[in-house]
Amino acid sequence: MNLTISGHHLEVTPAIREYVQNKLERIKRHFDHVIDISVILSVDNLSEKEKRQKAEINLRLSGKTVYVESLSQDLYASIDMLIDKLDRQVMKYKTRIQDHSRQALKHLSGVESATA
Template sequence: MNLKISGHHLDVTPALREYVTTKLAKVLRHFENVIDVSVLLSVDNHKETSQRAEISLHVKGRDIFVESADGDLYAAIDLLIDKLDRQVVRHKDRLHDHQHDGIKYRTLGTTPTDD
């Protein structure tokens, strides 16, 4: 997995880098097939919610993009990780829900049911 953390109008300190990686580890334990992760942390002084966090996660078969904004950068990262966690779990469920028994392995007289 390639991890890229960058800042826009912001210096990414080792504390911020460590915070993002520990929070991201929580998400990555749900899904192992992550190819590339790109995190962008930015500060914009023109808006009310001036701290933004964006993440682009490339997994096998899909790109997931999530963004969040808050007055505090750590709170924005927390919101970002919560949104990303929900999307990764949903993507994993979609991958695993489409697996059914093949026709030649079904017993005679049974039909597939909608669970």
């Protein structure tokens, strides 16, 4: 698994890098088939009162790419919201893959002929 953490108008400090890596452990614990993770942290200076901290992530899985972004006034809060959203999407994808509740065709044809 490749992990890329980059900053846009922001220097990525070792503390921020470690915080993101610790948060991503939760995703790795739930779903192990992650190919590539790209995290982009940015600061948008719209005005003096409104500084927006933005966190984006592209998560490549086998057969799917998940993109999530979050905005907040605090970078750590933005990362927390990002990981929560990502965790929900990964769990949804995992249940979709592991859903084995479909019935075989041979069982469906027998039920249809019995009801007819």
